[in-house]
Amino acid sequence: MAIDRSKFIGRFVEEAREHLARLDRGLADLTQNPGRVSQTEIDALFRSAHTIKGSARMLRLTPICDTAHALEDLLGALRGRQLQLDEHLGALVQQGLDAIANAVEQLDRQPDPDALPPPDGELCAALSAAAKGADPGPPAGQPGSQSSEQARERATEQAMTPQPDPAPTATATATQAAATTTTEPSRPTGTEPSASGLSGSDSLRVRIDQLDGLLRLMGEIIAHHERLRQHPDEARRLARLAEPGITPACEAFARQLRDDVQTQDGLIRELHDRALALRMLPLSMLFEPAARNLRELARSLGKTVRCTIKGDSIALDRQLIDQLAEPLLHLLRNAVDHGLEPPDERLAAGKPANGWVRLEARRDGRWVDITISDDGRGIDLARVRDKAIRKGLLSAEQAATASDSEIVDLIFTPGFSTTALITDISGRGVGMDVVKSSVLDRLRGSIQVDNRPGQGTRFRLRLPLSLAMTRVLLIEAGGERLGFLAQHVAEILRVSRENLLEVAERRAVILRNEFVPVMSLAELLDPGFATTPAAAPAATPEVLLVILRVGQEKLALEVDALQDERDLVVKPVPEHLRHLHLISGFVSSGALAVVSLLQAPALLDLAARARGQSVRAGAKAAAEAGERASRLLVVDDSLNTREIEKDVLEAQGYRVTLAEDGIDGLHKAMRDPFDAVLTDVEMPRMDGFTLTERLRALDAYQATPIIIVTSREKEEDRQRGLRVGADAYIVKGDFDQSNLIATLRALLG
């Protein structure tokens, strides 16, 4: 008459997770402001542990039961106020919770009670001992076991019956004393909300696969509805062709059809949103286990870490939650393993021995921004540089001239890992390159890293709330309809052809204070693509540019026409087409038409390669012409501007080093002698005027040509630039490479 336990194991896992989350939060509250936590809340914590224990015992999950049992004892002593929670006890409770959570996760992966590892005897003993520290001890003449049994029963019964908060004891801490003076009206115990607050009647369990089926169907309906949207136009066209006698009727029909389709459109979208909301889960599902994992890992490495979580009530589609688990875990492991220093190293660096890791989420419209930051040592640029050279990713010269952010980005290169020794922790299986590709490809998001050497690292992820519908920009180029995911489109603009710059054999456009390379999308996709005479440059005085942005890089793509921007269901690339890196998915638009979505990061790489070839060719030609290679330092906070200036200058045979702001530029200038410096004005940390002044104060740079290249056109700025010691002041708006080169040649003699 065996009942099917496996079904209950799944239920147990779900409920235990909820209880553990409550316990985690409660413990955090208790450690942060013990005086503020009401007796009711402590009772609830005790009950959660008690419930986990009870269910585990019924399901014969002995290891979980034993740990929960010991934890329950300790919580019982805390709720009886026989114990005060201090740091040591807090850590012990946390360890108990983590141990239970790990067993629960193991059970989720393998729902076999017999496969659970035995409980951590030391931990259980420590928990029980801590609880007993509060016990008065068994009265003489009674067997201890029974008395503690009765003590537990009493404690449990007390916990189960609401009690008034005991008045603060004489040992009340300052916070408690403060808390009692803030007049918080204590509720009479009779008006406590009854029961556990859970009522089964207003919720319903639904199988995930049924929900997925429903959402798939919704996707089909939306795709099909796209076709329907074409019909009103068609009906209007037919109405115009109709015989005069029935024209009014046809027109009325077309109008009616248009109204109906629009109404249906709104309803379908709302239905889809609501269906989607059914599958949304709070980020806490991910954050809490991840934080636990992090603390465990820190413990095993002999480091202590405080993990703070913010914004984990934001809900994401379950698909995303599933896909995000692995990259998130890897980033957190990375923070503990590579980021945080051991306590002695931290103390030596003047930091507190405990490191912190922050896991924060912020909702931004249809997006969520997740940051993982630590206050560890940051990414060691010198080591990354050396390693990149050793691995042959960069030549020594490239490594010397690359900017800091470019060096940091190398950690995302396949096979790159900064630990000298592959540790069992972060060096296993998944690397940063996999993190990056899953964020970009699977999650359709973006990832950025901010590095502050000696102070920590911050990874920023930006993800859509759902993958079911995606904002898509549809365009036309070279006679093809193509699309971009909206998150990669920074802006769209029309500029007159004469405003495009010719730079290093390439076109560029100036966006506010930066140069962005311009390429024709049709030519980029098909180098042999010849513009039809009709669309020849001369024919259109204006160009339509779609500005793509990935990380800090931008690329302006010339397209023929914009078609639409809409939320659409994106179909993934089928397996047999996965090798086409340029395509990230498909959308159906209108009658049976399938439109390819272009993968922006891949396009940027393609464009960079195309540019690189022409630059190298130019540099080679210049070198062959026997020019002396002067060394130039280019300082600009816009990656694109740096790159373009570098292209221009390298094509002339100069050797170029890049810096991303005044401080970076100053350091590089002090390290190596340069023959000339080009700098922007507006930059974080140190602007170009200050940099010029500081450089002029150095002996080595008293006579070095310094050229300011900026979008500031005001005469007073120009005067100021010359006053602080610049030799030339070039405004980006009238930037013309021959002018820059001529200026340089004149200055360098």
Place this chain on the structure above:
Amino acid sequence: MHILIVDDDPLAAELSAAILQAAGHRTLVAEQALDALEQLEANPDLDLVVSDMHMPLMNGLELFLEVRAHDYPCRFILLTGDAPGDLQARQPRIDGCLLKDHSLEDSLPRLVADFAPKAGPKVASGGQPA
């Protein structure tokens, strides 16, 4: 039999229900004692209450006293995680106290099967909790 299961842990309640249903009984579930009393009022055909001991607001023993005070003509079994023997000793009128662990799968249907018209109080031979 028609049996009312009272437990504030929905999972434990479902497990008990599954065990009893497998033995051919019909079950109802109440999440706490007050809810149980309402169910008893609404379903006069209930033959048996199987209640958890530790619940918020009113524990199993108190519920038992309430059930008797209302004169509901049903049997009463108490489930507890610790020392069922002690509980039975404290309240001999209860029809049975069982240890709430995996042994319930056998002990509960066995005890319920004994509730033919006669049968006095029973104590399960569940050991002390580990």
